[in-house]
Amino acid sequence: DTAVSQTPKYLVTQMGNDKSIKCEQNLGHDTMYWYKQDSKKFLKIMFSYNNKELIINETVPNRFSPKSPDKAHLNLHINSLELGDSAVYFCASSQVTSGELFFGEGSRLTVL
Amino acid sequence: AQRVTQPEKLLSVFKGAPVELKCNYSYSGSPELFWYVQYSRQRLQLLLRHISRESIKGFTADLNKGETSFHLKKPFAQEEDSAMYYCALSGPGTYKYIFGTGTRLKVLA
Numbered sequence: 176d177t178a179v180s181q182t183p184k185y186l187v188t189q190m191g192n193d194k195s196i197k198c199e200q201n202l203g204h205d206t207m208y209w210y211k212q213d214s215k216k217f218l219k220i221m222f223s224y225n226n227k228e229l230i231i232n233e234t235v236p237n238r239f240s241p242k243s244p245d246k247a248h249l250n251l252h253i254n255s256l257e258l259g260d261s262a263v264y265f266c267a268s269s270q271v272t273s274g275e276l277f278f279g280e281g282s283r284l285t286v287l
Numbered sequence: 288a289q290r291v292t293q294p295e296k297l298l299s300v301f302k303g304a305p306v307e308l309k310c311n312y313s314y315s316g317s318p319e320l321f322w323y324v325q326y327s328r329q330r331l332q333l334l335l336r337h338i339s340r341e342s343i344k345g346f347t348a349d350l351n352k353g354e355t356s357f358h359l360k361k362p363f364a365q366e367e368d369s370a371m372y373y374c375a376l377s378g379p380g381t382y383k384y385i386f387g388t389g390t391r392l393k394v395l396a
Contacts (some may be wrong), residue, residue, distance in 0.1 A: 200294040206382060216371060218386040230382045265331065276323070276384060
């Protein structure tokens with residue numbers, strides 16, 4: 176019955192590799208998000224999609240490419256990983272703008 | 288500029304003591320304000336929002352537009368309140384939520 180699920184929960188990889196994180200929500204929400212939480216626990220929005228369309232791209236390097244095949248899924252692909260990409264990435268969804276955000280459990284990415 | 292400021296990174300209080308987690312915001316317009324909480328090894332979840340004006344787990348928060356603040360308060364802290372607390376705002380129709388840097392609350396026995 177998980178509302179927002181992300182896979183994988185943990186990801187350890189080498190610099191320069193390409194990796195993906197998947198997110199699915201079964202709440203019927205129209206809007207999905209990716210947030211990055213750094214080592215200081217600062218939570219920053221990366222992308223927002225509404226009905227599969229990109230709404231927000233917060234000056235994220237183009238090595239990060241989100242993809243939304245349908246309203247229930249928002250995946251994050253990262254090319255040429257760098258040390259600074261190490262963080263916890265959270266997926267979230269909401270029904271309408273300014274409504275409650277529902278978060279996934281997070282995916283901890285470690286780049287060596 | 289749109290910003291949420293939580294001045295305290297860490298707040299330690301003893302069990303039974305009152306607690307106040309500060310939040311100030313900067314936004315041109317009428318945002319909606321939220322408090323989210325992240326307990327150890329759990330996902331971020333909504334604690335309360337200013338629109339609902341309700342008390343959750345004994346916590347309340349009042350929106351003060353004059354001081355642009357949305358401080359979170361609880362009269363008697365419990366050990367299970369220990370967690371990371373984030374203040375956040377959202378502008379109507381913006382699809383964007385801005386989070387503060389978070390305050391870690393530790394309630395000591």
